[in-house]
Amino acid sequence: MLIKERHVLDEIFNPRSIAVVGASPDPNKAGYHFFKGLVDLKFDGAVYPINLNGSDVLGFKGYRNLRDVPAPIDYVTVAIPAYRVPKIIEDCVAKSAKIVHIFTSGFSETGEADRIELEAQIAEIARAGNVRVIGPNCMGIYHPKIGLSNFGVFRSKESGSVGFISQSGGNTGDFGRMGLVRGLRFSKLVSYGNASDLDSTDFMEYFAWDSETKIICAYIEGVKDGRRFAKVLKETAMAKPVVILKGGLTKAGTRAVSSHTGVLAGSDAIWTALFNQTGAIQVESLREMIDLALAFSYMxxxxxxxxxxxxxxxxxxxxxxxxxxxxxxxxxxxxxxxxxxxxxxxxxxxxxxxxxxxxxxxxxxxxxxxxxxxxxxxxxxxxxxxxxxxxxxxxxxxxxxxxxxxxxxxxxxxxxxxxxxxxxxxxxxxxxxxxxxxxxxxxxxxxxxxxxxxxxxxxxxxxxxxxxxxxxxxxxxx
Amino acid sequence: MLIKERHVLDEIFNPRSIAVVGASPDPNKAGYHFFKGLVDLKFDGAVYPINLNGSDVLGFKGYRNLRDVPAPIDYVTVAIPAYRVPKIIEDCVAKSAKIVHIFTSGFSETGEADRIELEAQIAEIARAGNVRVIGPNCMGIYHPKIGLSNFGVFRSKESGSVGFISQSGGNTGDFGRMGLVRGLRFSKLVSYGNASDLDSTDFMEYFAWDSETKIICAYIEGVKDGRRFAKVLKETAMAKPVVILKGGLTKAGTRAVSSHTGVLAGSDAIWTALFNQTGAIQVESLREMIDLALAFSYMxxxxxxxxxxxxxxxxxxxxxxxxxxxxxxxxxxxxxxxxxxxxxxxxxxxxxxxxxxxxxxxxxxxxxxxxxxxxxxxxxxxxxxxxxxxxxxxxxxxxxxxxxxxxxxxxxxxxxxxxxxxxxxxxxxxxxxxxxxxxxxxxxxxxxxxxxxxxxxxxxxxxxxxxxxxxxxxxxxx
CATH class of the missing domain: 3.40.50.261 (Succinyl-CoA synthetase domains)
Structure with a gap:
């Protein structure tokens, strides 16, 4: 698994151009903050705001449509209402984008049939068009070294050796913010939400390959393919420390998971056995995860x-x-x-x-x-x-x-x-x-x-x- | 046990006059800080600095000897080298002091025969002369309402309902300082060190009686009379919440206890059984103790x-x-x-x-x-x-x-x-x-x-x- 050639996801973590659909000059819109994060961090490539009016944002020329951008786009962030997302995915396909990060929520995590269907529809368009998806219902990627900040909240380009994978965007913010205060420095953070396409297993496999990442931390609510996850986890934990917080190990926690990212949480005993067998380090809280990442970073x-x-x-x-x-x-x-x-x-x-x-x-x-x-x-x-x-x-x-x-x-x-x-x-x-x-x-x-x-x-x-x-x-x- | 009449220790917690032996104008001396704590908190009664030169301290007339003070003294704090302490205890007896608090360390906690003997000698002089002893090797009493601050570090007269009993002076400082920051307010704090006379059992019995104290927290390394402690703990925990941190439950912890306050720590199983039988709430750290005291204070x-x-x-x-x-x-x-x-x-x-x-x-x-x-x-x-x-x-x-x-x-x-x-x-x-x-x-x-x-x-x-x-x-x- 620890392939020498470039990992298939490495392009996704290193885009040369980014468009934010829903970028707006209005600071009350999420799209404004996603775009501003890139500007503040001086992203190394080109950035394009896309909105209904084609308004400029923070001095960057705006476009009404992804297809109007007169240059290739590698990475698309989507921050517009759910019902408009399928159309945008078609545009991503037309532009041959490599990855679409869907911030928008209101999909399978609601448990409602039509919204589960909407998410499946999006995943299908992307799959057929060869576009990978992060999300929906997530914050996307933070790669400080190249100034890729889809979080807005992170203002640092200082890079380190800790990679973080999280189903929850809030936990990504909490871990990143508190980790920075406590002395951690990150290679990459990724919040992947409902995992309609890319899952924790994909990101763990990538971090195992990624030489920037020496310590892997993960917050997981559930996985799609347990067998593949177990295999990747085992191989990864042999190569690098893997610290995992499993959310939803109790009845009430499991119910909260199903409302949060719509996945099945699985039983406590199965997860604990898996961690024990693979050498992954199970922790009880983000605070403890930071403590472990500090130990592996410095000792x-x-x-x-x-x-x-x-x-x-x-x-x-x-x-x-x-x-x-x-x-x-x-x-x-x-x-x-x-x-x-x-x-x-x-x-x-x-x-x-x-x-x-x-x-x-x-x-x-x-x-x-x-x-x-x-x-x-x-x-x-x-x-x-x-x-x-x-x-x-x-x-x-x-x-x-x-x-x-x-x-x-x-x-x-x-x-x-x-x-x-x-x-x-x-x-x-x-x-x-x-x-x-x-x-x-x-x-x-x-x-x-x-x-x-x-x-x-x-x-x-x-x-x-x-x-x-x-x-x-x-x-x-x- | 919950006697209606005034508890025998109540006088000790409410002295009308205090002398500090070893008080000095030199801020590098511990006695300076003990005296300054009383001045800063505007102690309700009379205060007297005692030192070898009879120097004044912070504007208060100094005396060479306790016996020279032309007034009764209820409470004496001693902060001078160990070998000079027995003589001071004799002076306390002569002045009919009610309590002597010995800050000085270098007694039984060292494990050395001559120093164990020195502590026994002090206890005997005090006992024969009807003077109670707190310590040696401790910080004494903080009673904010009357401005009795033997800790110096506490600058607040704000009073509350949490009482704290501690073998360790450092833990008393840590609990008090962090508790104040976190929103706790105290009735009384007491650090009693080697317990040559007054022990945790005595203070717990007093706090059970004391109407100012509604929640009792205690840090205990060991007790002298296990049977009496168990009885008092049971009666007290039925009346008020008692939160206990037991120090020295492991082999290494027990060794550290014997170097710290010279007591026997006892076995983990015995203590845990005792807490379970009495309804005392066992905690793992001072931080958790503060969390519990907050719950009982406000909920x-x-x-x-x-x-x-x-x-x-x-x-x-x-x-x-x-x-x-x-x-x-x-x-x-x-x-x-x-x-x-x-x-x-x-x-x-x-x-x-x-x-x-x-x-x-x-x-x-x-x-x-x-x-x-x-x-x-x-x-x-x-x-x-x-x-x-x-x-x-x-x-x-x-x-x-x-x-x-x-x-x-x-x-x-x-x-x-x-x-x-x-x-x-x-x-x-x-x-x-x-x-x-x-x-x-x-x-x-x-x-x-x-x-x-x-x-x-x-x-x-x-x-x-x-x-x-x-x-x-x-x-x-x-």
Whole structure:
């Protein structure tokens, strides 16, 4: 499956020209925003607004009809009422478009017979005319590197290694927006809605081939061909980490799925068995998916599951030890040599040197001792990786405290490579506006320095544990 | 146990005068901050700084010795090196102080024989002299209503109904700071460290009596007298919700506990059985504890566990339905009448009226229809309570969007009483600084309007489910 030649969908992700049907100068129309996204991101190719009046949009010459455009069109986004869509698909065929992305909803997801029929009609016209379809009822493709933004909401051309496949447009927005804030960078995002033609399986196969995409995340409500999905998933998960959130695993969730994208959700047991057999990593929420994508983006593979913990706060040290063991990690005592050396630089009172290390509390932490502590823990032969936690709130009352926090994360970033073992960081914040501002500043520095940052101790323990489990599974079956 | 007369510890929580031993004009000393906390909060009684030089602190006359203070002292905070503490306890006895709070660490938590002995010596002097002890190795009491702040970090005199008991000072700071941001208000917080005298059991018994405290939260690493703790916990949980985070349930966590407060952590199975038998609500993290305290602070008791869900976003609707059922809640289809009426005001495309209701997406939501939707769902006889979710990020791009978000939460707040059923809200944010600022603004409005606000769909489902389980348990056993 991991074909060397160009994957058939690669043209679709790299169009040279895009038309938006329903583009309008009116900011209350969805078509305006789809078009504006392309303009804002300075899409690398040609863009054409299409609307009933042939109005110009944002300074671009408008056309009444796709067929009037005096140039080839690779990619068409459709944002007009459902009953007018079949005619547009015929135009796409006439223009030999490669792909039509249908934002419009009101098709099979309604459960109404005439609207199911309308969707089938569209799919048939496209199939006969050799035009692929994304949707209907979806947001289409975001490919930051070339400025393809069908989401409007994403204003960044910064590219990364995480690909996201989603049946839900809202989840794509949520994952993308929060992922960007948390330090993820994307190769491509795709929201595919009702999957009248292209399905999660097609996109997963493409991401498996795509060298830009190193980590695959997917939100799935259901698939058309379970057997093919299982095969592609298995092959893909052997090549790259695949993190999946399955929507609709309960009775109420399944009912919500049928109202959302009109697919069959399938039973909980079948999906879980599938994930276990293929090595795909199942998560419970988009938040957890982001945590996993951060781990795979920034951490190399640990040699084992023995964690050394360095942190500040006795209660937090107890909690992180509990979370690590509950998640299936091991928190061994350090070797006697490490403990003896740690004791020399750690004040007796209120601290521990056994693992977790509870660094001196109080106002400021001595930076050289902190650096030495990290080095001692990382060089302990009992330890495969480090979890380091700091609390923001003790260190934002005065400029000196703030500088101390900056210095501590600087030590972490500076020593990351020389420590020789993977590191995950937790920056705890009480989430007041000031505390959160400092969190984002320090998190961004850590991300740029190649260290994933977690919001809570339990999030870090969970993500690190699932990261290790993925590599262990892949090793076991190969 | 729920004695009518004044509880023996009530004097300790309501001192008329406080001395801080180790108070200093030097902001690098802990004693400075303990004293400054009292000054900042304008403590209702007299305050006295005690230090070796008899220096004044923050304009208050200083004394070299407790015995030199020409007035009675109820409450003494000690923040000086460990080896000097026994002498101070003798002074406390001489002054007939009611309580001494020992911040100083370096006692039994170190595991060293001479320091365990030092702690025993202190406890013995105090016991013989009829002085109660909080600590050592802890932060003491925060009682906002009278301005008793031994934490320094808390600058609010605003009082509420949540009491918190904690072996860990760091956890007390984390719980208090984040709880304040999230909309909790406290009756009293107490950090008691090594529990050389007063233990979690004593404080729980007091909070059971204290009419200011309506919800009890506790972080516990271990207890001295398991039998007495079990008895008090059972009686207390029958009277008021008790939410407990047990630290040290794993091997590594237990080791961390012994380095932290020097107690025995006990086995996981015993604690879990105890919580199940008493109706205490066990949580996994401080974050979850805050979620529960919010539910009990703001929600009345639902008649059952059938949830009506109103939200925005198809993927989010699927997720919240899944989270609710996984948490043991029921998400029934609405009655035919409700669905028929909802259909009249809900656009067909991209929405559902079955439960969850997926309100119209797009830029703005029509406020009258939103209000009518809430009313229809709340009046459905199948429904016992509502979970309502909104996403911040779609509604902060323009002033009109921002106003729409404000209008939607306003509808929620305005109708809260007339809906006649408990409501929990989820305000999803991508957590960029701007999005977070808006979250805090809208959350604070909801809190003031009596509606608990959750960060994620799963947090809301979990908190609501545990709230209901608590009331069901209490009903079953009485």
């Amino acid at each position: 190399s593979r640990p040699n084992g599951r023995r964690v050394g913990i360095v942190g500040i706060g006795g209660g937090a040290s107890v909690a992180v030890a509990d979370f690590c063991e509950k998640a299936g990690l091991i928190v061994p005592r350090f070797t006697e040599g490490t403990m003896a050396r740690l004791e020399k630089i750690t004040p007796v009172a209120g601290t521990s040197v056994k693992n977790p290390v509870d660094s001196p509390v109080g106002h400021r932490v001595a930076v050289p001792e902190y650096e030495e502590t990290l080095r001692l823990v990382a060089s302990d032969p009992q330890i495969d990786l480090l979890i380091v936690h700091l609390t923001i709130d003790w260190r934002i009352q005065t400029p000196e405290d703030r500088k101390n926090l900056h210095d501590l994360t600087e030590v972490l970033i500076k020593n990351k490579k020389s420590l020789g073992k993977p590191v995950a960081a937790v920056l705890r914040s009480c989430q007041s506006l000031h505390s959160w501002q400092v969190f984002l500043e320090e998190q961004n520095r850590c991300s740029e320095g190649g260290i994933p940052v977690y919001l809570t101790l339990e999030d870090a323990a969970n993500a690190v544990s699932k990261l290790i489990r993925y590599y262990e599974f892949r090793e076991k079956v190969t | 009345s008791r639902p008649n059952g566990r059938r949830v009506g869900i109103v939200g925005i976003g198809g993927g989010a609707s699927v997720a919240v339905a899944d989270f609710c059922e996984k948490a043991g809640l029921i998400v029934p289809r609405f009655t035919e009448g409700t669905m028929a009426r909802l259909e009249k005001i809900t656009p067909v495309a991209g929405t559902s009226v079955k439960n969850p209701v997926d309100s119209p997406v797009g830029h703005r939501v029509a406020v009258p229809e939103y209000e009518e939707t809430l009313r229809l769902v709340a009046s459905d006889p199948q429904i016992d309570l509502l979970i309502v979710h909104l996403t911040i990020d779609w509604r902060i791009q323009t002033p009109e969007d921002r106003k729409n978000l404000h209008d939607l939460t306003e509808v929620l707040i305005k109708n809260k009483k007339s809906l006649g059923k408990p409501v929990a809200a989820v305000l999803r944010s991508c957590q960029s600084l701007h999005s977070w600022q808006v979250f805090l603004e809208e959350q604070n409005r909801c809190s003031e309007g009596g509606i608990p606000v959750y960060l994620t769909l799963e947090d809301a489902a979990n908190a609501v489910s545990k709230l209901i389980r608590y009331y069901e348990f209490r009903e079953k056993v009485t």
